[in-house]
Amino acid sequence: MAATGIVRVLVTRQIQEEALEYVRKQVPNVELQVHPDEHQSPARSELEAWLERGVDGLVCVIGDVIDEALLTHDTQGRLRVVSTMSVGYNHIDVESCRQRGIAVGHTPDVLTETTADLAVGLAIATARRFREALQAVEQPGGWKSSWSPTWMCGTDVHGATVGIIGLGRIGVAVARRLHHGFGCRILYHGTREKPVVAAEIGQARFCADLGELLAESDFVIPLCPLTQKTRNLINASSLRLMKKSAFLINVSRGEIVDQDAVCDALEAEALAGYGTDVTVPEPIPTDHRLLKTRGVTVLPHIGSATLQTRLAMARLCVENLVAGVKGDPLPHPVPLHAE
Numbered sequence: 218m219a220a221t222g223i224v225r226v227l228v229t230r231q232i233q234e235e236a237l238e239y240v241r242k243q244v245p246n247v248e249l250q251v252h253p254d255e256h257q258s259p260a261r262s263e264l265e266a267w268l269e270r271g272v273d274g275l276v277c278v279i280g281d282v283i284d285e286a287l288l289t290h291d292t293q294g295r296l297r298v299v300s301t302m303s304v305g306y307n308h309i310d311v312e313s314c315r316q317r318g319i320a321v322g323h324t325p326d327v328l329t330e331t332t333a334d335l336a337v338g339l340a341i342a343t344a345r346r347f348r349e350a351l352q353a354v355e356q357p358g359g360w361k362s363s364w365s366p367t368w369m370c371g372t373d374v375h376g377a378t379v380g381i382i383g384l385g386r387i388g389v390a391v392a393r394r395l396h397h398g399f400g401c402r403i404l405y406h407g408t409r410e411k412p413v414v415a416a417e418i419g420q421a422r423f424c425a426d427l428g429e430l431l432a433e434s435d436f437v438i439p440l441c442p443l444t445q446k447t448r449n450l451i452n453a454s455s456l457r458l459m460k461k462s463a464f465l466i467n468v469s470r471g472e473i474v475d476q477d478a479v480c481d482a483l484e485a486e487a488l489a490g491y492g493t494d495v496t497v498p499e500p501i502p503t504d505h506r507l508l509k510t511r512g513v514t515v516l517p518h519i520g521s522a523t524l525q526t527r528l529a530m531a532r533l534c535v536e537n538l539v540a541g542v543k544g545d546p547l548p549h550p551v552p553l554h555a556e
């Protein structure tokens with residue numbers, strides 16, 4: 218806080234008014250600068266200038282890269298908190314923030330069920346060929362007769378073997394849905410076995426060896442955070458281990474999957490389909506190879522996008538912000554070590 222007692226907060230996107238109101242109430246001396254755009258954050262140079270002028274709190278979203286180079290522009294050492302309206306925080310250099318005494322908060326839990334709904338929906342959409350089916354309906358002559366015995370046949374989700382990589386909050390929520398709702402057999406891989414969580418799901422078998430999970434699964438769903446270890450986790454060699462009839466479903470981060478390797482595998486009919494809510498880059502150019510490849514269903518990063526969940530995320534985000542600018546412990550800090 219500056220000597221004037223004014224608390225300066227920069228919000229990089231237009232967020233829910235209710236959340237902004239909370240900030241104004243909790244921090245009466247706040248000078249709140251909200252970037253007036255739902256789709257674009259301030260340019261990097263503007264962010265740098267903001268930090269140089271001095272801000273106490275920063276609310277950001279996943280497109281904003283908060284790295285050491287940016288933080289060096291906080292020449293007054295005034296920034297106390299970075300609060301991201303997302304559960305993922307791979308866009309923030311958490312270690313640099315820590316070294317500078319800047320608290321980092323995120324919005325876990327409130328988006329778990331909504332994102333799990335989307336993951337299951339995307340698995341169904343991909344395996345049941347929604348994209349092609351919708352195109353056929355909309356193209357003149359695309360839907361040729363009321364019902365055709367062999368036309369537009371996809372693959373069943375019910376009863377399938379599903380391999381979840383990373384049985385965290387969202388992994389568990391997806392596994393629960395697919396096991397109880399769809400009778401799927403659940404396999405999971407991660408840094409350690411989680412017998413209690415697996416028992417809560419009802420049934421889930423740990424595969425210490427990722428290769429075993431890849432080889433047995435009809436659907437592979439990575440639900441791990443993006444870290445140096447998980448970048449390109451699904452690459453040409455992991456894809457070679459998967460069944461030709463398998464589907465890959467991604468609602469975590471585009472960087473976990475080598476998109477070119479996925480396109481190669483789909484073109485070679487070594488993979489049945491790729492359903493993804495996340496791409497590299499985002500937004501993906503409309504002429505990108507991924508969008509031209511058979512069996513691909515792409516959504517525009519809408520995993521948590523429901524009115525209820527986005528409001529809940531905005532609330533958590535400003536709770537973190539307010540605690541941070543007041544110098545209190547954050548209610549939802551990012552974990553000390555990547556999960």
Ligand SMILES: O=CC(=O)O
Nearest residue numbers: 302303304305521
């Ligand atoms: O991708 C979205 C999030 O991390 O909340």
